[in-house]
Amino acid sequence: MKPAPFEYRAPDTVDGALALLAEHGEEAKVLAGGQSLIPVLNFRLARPAVLVDLNRISSLAGIEALAGGGLRIGAMTRQRAAERSDLVAARAPLLSEALPHVAHVQIRNRGTVGGSLAHADPAAELPALALALEARFRLRRAGAERWVDARDFYTGLFATALAPDELLDTIDVPPLPPGAGCAFEEVARRHGDYALMGVAAVVVLDGGGVCRIARIACVSAGPGPLRAPSAEAVLQGQRIDSALVHAAADALTRDIEPTSDVHASVEYRTQLARVLTRRAVQRAADRAAGTRSA
Ligand code: FAD
Numbered sequence: 532m533k534p535a536p537f538e539y540r541a542p543d544t545v546d547g548a549l550a551l552l553a554e555h556g557e558e559a560k561v562l563a564g565g566q567s568l569i570p571v572l573n574f575r576l577a578r579p580a581v582l583v584d585l586n587r588i589s590s591l592a593g594i595e596a597l598a599g600g601g602l603r604i605g606a607m608t609r610q611r612a613a614e615r616s617d618l619v620a621a622r623a624p625l626l627s628e629a630l631p632h633v634a635h636v637q638i639r640n641r642g643t644v645g646g647s648l649a650h651a652d653p654a655a656e657l658p659a660l661a662l663a664l665e666a667r668f669r670l671r672r673a674g675a676e677r678w679v680d681a682r683d684f685y686t687g688l689f690a691t692a693l694a695p696d697e698l699l700d701t702i703d704v705p706p707l708p709p710g711a712g713c714a715f716e717e718v719a720r721r722h723g724d725y726a727l728m729g730v731a732a733v734v735v736l737d738g739g740g741v742c743r744i745a746r747i748a749c750v751s752a753g754p755g756p757l758r759a760p761s762a763e764a765v766l767q768g769q770r771i772d773s774a775l776v777h778a779a780a781d782a783l784t785r786d787i788e789p790t791s792d793v794h795a796s797v798e799y800r801t802q803l804a805r806v807l808t809r810r811a812v813q814r815a816a817d818r819a820a821g822t823r824s825a
Pocket of ligand 1 (some may be wrong): 560562563564565566567569606607632643654655657693699723724726
């Protein structure tokens with residue numbers, strides 16, 4: 532099937548795009564890499580009257596170092612550019628580790644960081660990574676902007692805090708605290724397929740090896756990306772050993788709401804979540820210990 536007819540607009544400035552969104556509101560859709568939107572249009576699951584192509588707006592792409600150690604990523608930065616960036620590897624190694632799991636190289640060459648975050652697919656890696664990294668998003672509309680924490684951005688199944696006339700234009704990733712280690716684990720039917728389950732972990736150890744901060748975020752575990760507060764609480768304030776990692780992984784099963792589908796049952800996804808949490812937390816803790824002993 533082909534998309535329903537639409538008017539195609541390709542502004543070359545952010546202000547031009549925002550003016551179009553202000554004019555057309557819910558009738559408009561922005562086109563980033565098109566890797567999710569084009570199939571949606573072809574299946575006629577969306578029928579926007581106006582398509583606002585962001586690909587000519589060069590100012591929306593790029594990766595910069597933030598003073599103090601964080602990263603600023605333009606929404607139109609291709610996923611593959613982020614994956615291959617030395618700056619991302621140095622400042623947000625969790626992203627470098629996880630991005631190769633996002634679809635296939637050909638899709639990452641076109642797909643954008645902002646497009647994946649805005650699309651809010653519960654099986655997508657980047658939204659969960661944004662939660663684990665406590666990223667912040669700058670949303671712009673004509674004449675105004677606001678910053679939204681990743682944890683407030685996701686509001687349900689394919690649902691976000693973005694208003695119809697708003698654009699996600701920038702993602703800020705704060706620096707990891709000293710003594711942090713990160714790890715990402717997922718299982719997919721084939722490499723590059725959407726994850727049956729994925730777990731991102733950030734563990735911060737103090738000078739004595741006690742877990743000061745634990746952040747765990749899951750992919751394909753509910754209607755949107757989610758953090759796992761029960762599992763995090765088990766780890767925080769404790770010295771991490773194998774028994775504690777098992778206890779955290781068991782606690783995580785209270786935080787998630789996986790569903791059954793043609794690919795996997797709830798029981799299988801829950802067991803995957805347990806196993807992947809153990810692996811991710813243990814590797815993150817080992818890496819954190821490595822930074823402490825280095
Ligand atoms: P588009 O498809 O252009 O847009 C997606 C949605 O976001 C649209 O509603 C659009 O209006 C909106 N949008 C885009 N940019 C903005 C913005 N800046 N501000 C506001 N709204 C915006 N993804 C994964 O995470 N993991 C996978 O394993 C995976 N596997 C895939 C396998 C296949 C075969 C395919 C085709 C895709 C797969 N994807 C996967 C999706 C891929 O990562 C997409 O690139 C991503 O979901 C959307 O990014 P995009 O830039 O292509 O956005």
